[in-house]
Amino acid sequence: MRVHLESVHRSYRVRRAPETGGRLARLLRRVSGEVEALRGVDLQVDEGEAVGYIGLNGAGKSTTMKLVAGILTPTSGRVTVDGRDPHKERRRLSAELGYLAAQRASLWWDLPVKDSYELLRRVYDIEPALFRRRHDRLVDRLGIGRHLGTPVRELSLGNRTRAELVGTLLHAPRLLLLDEPTIGLDIFAREAICDVLRDLRQDTAPTLLMASHDLRDVEAICDRIVMIDGGRLVYDGKIDELRALGGGRRTLVIHHAPGHRLPPLPGPARSGERTSTVTTYVFAQGELPGGLLTELFADPQVDDVQIEAPSLETVIKGLYLEGA
Numbered sequence: 001m002r003v004h005l006e007s008v009h010r011s012y013r014v015r016r017a018p019e020t021g022g023r024l025a026r027l028l029r030r031v032s033g034e035v036e037a038l039r040g041v042d043l044q045v046d047e048g049e050a051v052g053y054i055g056l057n058g059a060g061k062s063t064t065m066k067l068v069a070g071i072l073t074p075t076s077g078r079v080t081v082d083g084r085d086p087h088k089e090r091r092r093l094s095a096e097l098g099y100l101a102a103q104r105a106s107l108w109w110d111l112p113v114k115d116s117y118e119l120l121r122r123v124y125d126i127e128p129a130l131f132r133r134r135h136d137r138l139v140d141r142l143g144i145g146r147h148l149g150t151p152v153r154e155l156s157l158g159n160r161t162r163a164e165l166v167g168t169l170l171h172a173p174r175l176l177l178l179d180e181p182t183i184g185l186d187i188f189a190r191e192a193i194c195d196v197l198r199d200l201r202q203d204t205a206p207t208l209l210m211a212s213h214d215l216r217d218v219e220a221i222c223d224r225i226v227m228i229d230g231g232r233l234v235y236d237g238k239i240d241e242l243r244a245l246g247g248g249r250r251t252l253v254i255h256h257a258p259g260h261r262l263p264p265l266p267g268p269a270r271s272g273e274r275t276s277t278v279t280t281y282v283f284a285q286g287e288l289p290g291g292l293l294t295e296l297f298a299d300p301q302v303d304d305v306q307i308e309a310p311s312l313e314t315v316i317k318g319l320y321l322e323g324a
């Protein structure tokens, strides 16, 4: 499915204590105001694309997801899914939509997991043999077979999220909105979820918008990153292009004997961290003279020399610091 946001603004009305007046008056009186969660967002996600949606807390990611799901309407601008208004056509969209978010359970809290799945089969009117095939595959891949008889409320966070993901995928949605699908999960749960999502992209390629703070997940699943800051998009491009933004810099990390004096480094390198046994220098790619490395490797007081490219996380941090 194709998602399109055009000049989307979304504000929330809030009531808060006034900034002036006595303590009691501030406690009792409330003035209303507005929080601008989205300030003119233009975004297009094409059929089968997988987009990692990243941003700091309060940047506007969940608000975007709710608009696409038709739960909220924009204050101004236009949101469409396959050319239709997702709010007006919520019923029709729900048959094609999978939406996973911490605050939005698709399973029934008091029912055993398997009963919730059976209810979902009926809600989505999934043909029993097809349901069984999808169900068995997902339950197996997400490793929740042992928990099918357990009421959802008794599951750990990791198992509940795995179980929710099965529930989200049973009707094979064409549009998948995942709001922080791996938050708070251990490495096994995270890997199981990432594996299933990667397979899904290969098999049925739904359109995927995934909000996440965890760049490892985004890198594992998506090929495009959209970055939002204070309600405005500040980056939209391929992950590789984003990585290349910081790709011109390398860090030379030298592990050496305590207090060892290193040979002077030439021109453009900037000194980075220095402890008694580790010294780092940042330099532009291609500007480190080969002779220097030979000298360092030959130095008996130098234990190890590494050249590191910046991680995606470092590049993104740099973008925030530069005001993107």
Ligand SMILES: Nc1ncnc2c1ncn2[C@@H]1O[C@H](COP(=O)(O)OP(=O)(O)OP(=O)(O)O)[C@@H](O)[C@H]1O
Pocket: 012, 013, 014, 035, 036, 037, 055, 056, 057, 058, 059, 060, 061, 062, 063, 064
């Ligand atoms: N129901 C609401 N009422 C009032 N303000 C809200 C409401 N929902 C969100 N906001 C505000 O809108 C802004 C964007 O919130 P949103 O939840 O979309 O951000 P987010 O990027 O998903 O954040 P996080 O990473 O913390 O989940 C924030 O300033 C938030 O406080």
